[in-house]
Amino acid sequence: MPAIAAVELRGVHRTFGSVRAVDGIDLRLELGEIAALLGPNGAGKTTTIDMILGLGAPDAGSVRVLGMHPRDAISRGLVAAVLQTGGLLKDITVRETVRLTASLYGEAQPVDEVLERAGILAIANRLVGACSGGEQQRLRFALALLPDPALMALDEPTAGMDVEGRRDFWTAIRHDAERGRTVLFATHYLEEADAYADRIILLREGRIVADGTAAEVRSLSAGRSVRANLAGADQANLSKLPGVRSVELRGDRVLIQTTDSDAVARYLLTATAARDVEVVTQNLEDAFLALTGDDPAPDPAVTPAGRVG
């Protein structure tokens, strides 16, 4: 019997009017993974998370969470979420909000412990309406900690938090993931996906265009760039080297995008007068732009084997 998946999406489609928000997603998250859904606005991140939480049903395909229907997983307190759209009552205190929510679960963590871990114990008696955006976001996080969920879904979780809040938040998330909690977060902060996710799922126009570790996703956007100082460089000649995708001249500086940086560097150093040769790995942002840009979506076959389908 195969191990139970934290999340399993099969052939999921979801359309709003004429917009295909999610256009055929297959995804399996293993228990204990920290995965980031990365993509530009309108890529389908929020719609995907909503379906995993049972807030919207797919038009086609199936969604299973911990082997059950999303709403069943929620009613057993196995899934919790921090959503941007989740509103809070302004006329009750931070502690009352946590107490109220705790009373809705069959089994909940102690209120003060949760307040402490979310870093809002000191403001527990403040009215929610008097809290800053960052404090309210911490409160939503506290609410999500209450059921000690097996899966935590986060939609832009650190929006509105300051640098310190963001750091505390991720420390808490990592700590829980080490104990086996699965975390799925949607973000458009590339650094956040790079720094905290074991796995990055890149979405574009409702489809998965890349899926793998940060390093794997990075490598998908065609390798590296080689830069050197070379007066009077022969652009046509350089373009003929194996693996070269583009050659750009900026005065005496030449920038070459290539999938075979070794060959380019060897050529520059042995056959030309090039100096100050640098080989630079593409960063995640380059990969992000290459994979989510305006050009036609890349063939899904380039995604790392075993992840898709």
Added chain:
Amino acid sequence: MNVERLDDRAAPPLGGFNLTFLAIEIRRLVRNRRTLLITIVVPVILFELFRVNRRLAAASSSEFGPAFTMVGIAVYGSMLAASAGGARVAIERALGWSRQLRLTPLRPVAYIAIKLVTAMLLGLVSVIVVFALGANGGVDLPIGTWLAIGLLAWLTSLVFAALGLFLGYLLPSENALQAIGPLVGVLSLVGGLFVPLSFMPDVVQQIAPFTPTYGVVEIARFPLVGGSFDVLWLVNVVGWTAAFGVLAALLFRRDTRRT
């Protein structure tokens, strides 16, 4: 989180309906000046109005004295408070709180039950305030009649708690609360709450039995007026409660599908 224990996790009893939730909801009502105003001050003003204006009082009191007016005001207060209580869902929808609650095991029916109970508690407060004013203003009834009228005036406010919920899901945010005042006012006039229907034009007398106020006020006055109990009153109350309840449920479903 121990994954081996997935099946041990249970959903909460009663779909999440519990006393902590209810207590916090009641505290919210007490903190809200606007609800207190509607529940207490409006019936007091009405009571004074009828006391000061002799012609109005003479017309409305009929053969049963000031008690007749008092029951009308009690039902009115109960209606207003209960419908305002129900309409509070509009504000919670606008805030996104309803959506936040959908991330918890709380069942929609338990949420609606909590809202109905708190709305009817507001109605009860209003009835008690009006009765205190009545007792102070010379209404003299046997204790059994007090209790019967009070209980009926309060229980029938369920119709208006359902109306409030319906409006709360129909209209955006504050608009729901603003619509309630005039609506309840018109309904109570046409339903014969303050002035006996026999004093009204024929058209009104013909429409009255079909309004949601009619059954409520006739039933509440029954212990005072006596005579024969008309089953149509009960049909009126049950029918309108069911109608508003079903409409609220349909709108609730539309609401959750969209989000």
